Amino acid sequence: MSIDSSGSVNPKDLETFSYDNVIVRNFAWATIIWGIVGFLVGLIIAIQMFVPAYFPFLDLGISYISFGRLRPLHTNAVIFAFVGNAIFMGVYYSLPRLAKAPMWSILLSKLHFWGWQLIILSAAITFPLGLTQGKEYAELIWPIDVAVAVVWVIFGINMLMTLVKRRERHMYVAIWFYIASWVTVAVLHIVNSLVIPYSILESYPIYTGVQDALVQWWYGHNAVAFFLTTPYLGLMYYFLPKAANRPVYSYRLSIIHFWSLIFLYIWAGPHHLLYSSTPDWVQSLGTVFSIMLIAPSWGGMINGLLTLRGAWDKVREDPVLKFMVVAITAYGMAVFEGPMLSIKSFNALSHFTDWTIAHVHVGALGWNGMLTFGILYWIIPKMWKTELHSKKLASLHFWIAFLGILIYAAPLYWAGITQGLMWKQFSPDGFLMYRNFLETVTHLVPMYAIRALGGTFFLTGAIIMLYNLIMTMKRGSFMAEETFKAPAMASIHNEKVNHRWLEGKPMPFLIASLVVVLVGGIFEIVPMQVIKSNVPTITSVKPYTPLELHGRDIYIREGCYLCHSQMVRPFRNETERYGEYSKAGEFVYDTPFQWGSKRTGPDLHRIGGKYPHAWHYQHMYDPQSISPGSIMPRYPWLLENSLDTSLTSNKIRALMTLNFPYPTGYDNVAHIDVRTQALEIVEELKVTGIETTHDKEIIALIAYLQRLGTDIKGESKPIFNKP
Amino acid sequence: MFRQIFQNIQGIELLPTFTLLFFFTFFIVVFIMAYKLDKKFINYMGLLPLDSDDTLNENKSGDENVTN
Numbered sequence: 112m113s114i115d116s117s118g119s120v121n122p123k124d125l126e127t128f129s130y131d132n133v134i135v136r137n138f139a140w141a142t143i144i145w146g147i148v149g150f151l152v153g154l155i156i157a158i159q160m161f162v163p164a165y166f167p168f169l170d171l172g173i174s175y176i177s178f179g180r181l182r183p184l185h186t187n188a189v190i191f192a193f194v195g196n197a198i199f200m201g202v203y204y205s206l207p208r209l210a211k212a213p214m215w216s217i218l219l220s221k222l223h224f225w226g227w228q229l230i231i232l233s234a235a236i237t238f239p240l241g242l243t244q245g246k247e248y249a250e251l252i253w254p255i256d257v258a259v260a261v262v263w264v265i266f267g268i269n270m271l272m273t274l275v276k277r278r279e280r281h282m283y284v285a286i287w288f289y290i291a292s293w294v295t296v297a298v299l300h301i302v303n304s305l306v307i308p309y310s311i312l313e314s315y316p317i318y319t320g321v322q323d324a325l326v327q328w329w330y331g332h333n334a335v336a337f338f339l340t341t342p343y344l345g346l347m348y349y350f351l352p353k354a355a356n357r358p359v360y361s362y363r364l365s366i367i368h369f370w371s372l373i374f375l376y377i378w379a380g381p382h383h384l385l386y387s388s389t390p391d392w393v394q395s396l397g398t399v400f401s402i403m404l405i406a407p408s409w410g411g412m413i414n415g416l417l418t419l420r421g422a423w424d425k426v427r428e429d430p431v432l433k434f435m436v437v438a439i440t441a442y443g444m445a446v447f448e449g450p451m452l453s454i455k456s457f458n459a460l461s462h463f464t465d466w467t468i469a470h471v472h473v474g475a476l477g478w479n480g481m482l483t484f485g486i487l488y489w490i491i492p493k494m495w496k497t498e499l500h501s502k503k504l505a506s507l508h509f510w511i512a513f514l515g516i517l518i519y520a521a522p523l524y525w526a527g528i529t530q531g532l533m534w535k536q537f538s539p540d541g542f543l544m545y546r547n548f549l550e551t552v553t554h555l556v557p558m559y560a561i562r563a564l565g566g567t568f569f570l571t572g573a574i575i576m577l578y579n580l581i582m583t584m585k586r587g588s589f590m591a592e593e594t595f596k597a598p599a600m601a602s603i604h605n606e607k608v609n610h611r612w613l614e615g616k617p618m619p620f621l622i623a624s625l626v627v628v629l630v631g632g633i634f635e636i637v638p639m640q641v642i643k644s645n646v647p648t649i650t651s652v653k654p655y656t657p658l659e660l661h662g663r664d665i666y667i668r669e670g671c672y673l674c675h676s677q678m679v680r681p682f683r684n685e686t687e688r689y690g691e692y693s694k695a696g697e698f699v700y701d702t703p704f705q706w707g708s709k710r711t712g713p714d715l716h717r718i719g720g721k722y723p724h725a726w727h728y729q730h731m732y733d734p735q736s737i738s739p740g741s742i743m744p745r746y747p748w749l750l751e752n753s754l755d756t757s758l759t760s761n762k763i764r765a766l767m768t769l770n771f772p773y774p775t776g777y778d779n780v781a782h783i784d785v786r787t788q789a790l791e792i793v794e795e796l797k798v799t800g801i802e803t804t805h806d807k808e809i810i811a812l813i814a815y816l817q818r819l820g821t822d823i824k825g826e827s828k829p830i831f832n833k834p
Numbered sequence: 835m836f837r838q839i840f841q842n843i844q845g846i847e848l849l850p851t852f853t854l855l856f857f858f859t860f861f862i863v864v865f866i867m868a869y870k871l872d873k874k875f876i877n878y879m880g881l882l883p884l885d886s887d888d889t890l891n892e893n894k895s896g897d898e899n900v901t902n
Binding site for chain 1: 852853854856857860861864865867868869870871875876877878879880881882883884
């Protein structure tokens with residue numbers, strides 16, 4: 112390659128190559144379609160929250176569309192389908208342009224696209240069927256988890272090989288975020304998805320109780336960090352300068368932002384477990400690192416907003432920038448609120464309430480939603496070589512989405528704070544002011560109705576965008592390929608090993624990112640897995656009986672953990688309301704753990720023995736008949752469905768491999784105990800005038816609920832049939 | 835195997851504290867590295883997205899996209 116004295120390259124040394132816009136278009140379509148589906152399912156479950164109170168006749172008692180099954184569909188659709196496809200759209204557009212090289216393999220791009228869509232489709236089928244692993248945001252069953260890992264590796268190979276073949280020596284900051292996100296998500300997904308399958312679709316996690324909780328929230332928190340945040344920061348660092356036509360405010364700040372953020376984020380998971388049965392040192396660690404996170408997070412936000420210095424007049428005119436400014440502001444708000452909620456005294460009030468839901472949606476609707484919309488309004492006219500069909504409609508979308516977020520979040524903040532205070536309120540005589548949990552729920556129902564209105568606004572905005580983008584596409588002509596010229600990358604010898612060197616080396620960069628994120632993961636999780644003193648043993652705690660195990664799997668299938676916690680925190684108001692606070696040693700046979708993160712209904716850890724079997728039977732059939740005003744859905748199918756006991760032996764065998772102390776050979780005779788225990792419950796129901804048979808699902812569920820939290824009292828000891 | 839190794843380390847619970855110190859050192863190193871980068875390079879990197887997708891038709895010679 113010859114370079115003249117002015118630094119220009121001789122034109123004959125330029126190589127010609129093309130960018131593939133087809134894959135970007137496909138991912139753009141996917142994010143739009145799945146986004147609308149995700150918002151719609153969100154709206155449906157938001158409506159389900161107040162239907163039992165206002166329109167009970169609309170609760171049709173259909174299992175496939177019950178709240179507990181649709182809620183994972185909503186969260187997974189928004190996180191992995193809407194946001195996931197938007198990440199890939201942005202990466203497949205920006206990475207080749209920043210690397211000055213086409214994506215390494217069009218075949219891998221296509222496999223990535225169709226593989227990911229098939230995964231989403233499988234999720235959309237399996238969740239309504241009740242096939243779930245029962246861990247929030249990690250609900251996908253193990254065969255789909257395997258597919259996710261394969262597709263993720265395909266994406267990674269394509270991305271890294273593109274970087275290997277690049278023409279631009281230095282990797283721009285957006286690419287660092289892509290690399291770190293890829294490698295961290297791979298680690299998180301694999302570690303949290305380690306399971307022992309007991310059938311072709313079902314499995315138990317290899318972790319139990321406290322360890323499972325810690326791994327899950329290490330994953331859950333970092334799914335937010337490395338799926339919803341860091342890739343989007345990469346997109347921000349590319350698309351914001353493009354849209355504003357000016358470079359990022361401070362490239363130096365972006366370096367500090369990147370490394371500090373990925374280092375600190377990985378530690379913050381335990382802030383989801385404050386006041387739980389996890390050891391204090393883990394909780395403190397989560398709090399400290401969460402507060403430290405404010406610095407790099409705000410560094411990124413400031414870097415984004417200051418990129419617009421001198422261009423704020425453009426923000427008034429350009430809908431793309433409007434969306435982006437609100438997105439970055441929402442990011443700044445959410446990453447300030449997150450650390451605040453990690454302070455124990457805040458968390459004591461906010462945790463398990465709608466405050467968390469409001470917080471999450473400021474991030475999801477504001478940061479992810481608005482940035483995605485901004486990018487779509489920029490990228491579609493660009494690829495179709497035309498102007499946006501209607502700036503007015505885009506502005507309308509902006510305002511309707513912005514208002515939607517406000518109308519969504521404000522009532523939920525109100526609801527969260529109200530309920531948190533009501534739970535803690537004592538009368539002057541020292542009794543709980545609102546002893547009946549339901550009293551604290553009925554107060555919130557109007558808030559839930561207003562929230563659904565906010566969701567409707569947001570969904571309407573997305574539909575307006577769909578129309579606007581289709582009209583834009585009709586107006587222009589799609590450029591399937593864009594041709595470009597650049598010189599080959601010249602090799603440089605004897606370069607000093609510093610950050611500039613690192614920015615030119617994808618593999619060392621990937622390894623450096625991996626090391627940085629693993630430091631946090633290892634030192635947080637490994638001691639929890641190996642130090643026995645972290646989980647003091649309670650001798651009276653025994654494994655579940657096979658019937659209780661079946662009941663527990665029904666509890667997981669119906670997504671009960673999405674509205675009910677199983678974690679009595681050590682507060683006076685909680686021990687007054689529920690009973691003895693939860694101990695780490697009580698959960699050693701819980702896999703997956705079912706502590707939950709939200710109390711739309713009361714905590715269930717001490718529900719065992721609190722009510723007679725007949726209460727549960729009637730309550731599951733029609734909660735309103737037992738608790739007037741309850742917003743719990745009906746579960747009539749549990750009274751009709753026969754319990755599938757064909758996998759009893761497999762389940763017991765799977766748990767025995769995890770060293771659950773069932774007698775040797777118990778897997779072969781466990782079915783006898785299923786029947787014996789079920790008949791006892793049926794007999795007791797008969798006394799109260801309820802006629803049913805021992806093979807119904809409701810019997811197993813009652814067995815499980817009646818066992819919950821009772822071991823510590825030492826009253827009931829399961830007797831396992833000797834083989 | 836790893837379980838035994840970790841169990842035999844005395845005071846393993848203190849490791850997170852060491853990691854905090856590690857982060858502090860790491861942060862200082864990153865800060866110094868970022869500070870020491872020369873201004874010309876910083877400007878060049880900041881401009882990367884802006885000259886990255888001019889197509890052949892719009893970009894007559896391609897020279898504008900080439901920097902040493």
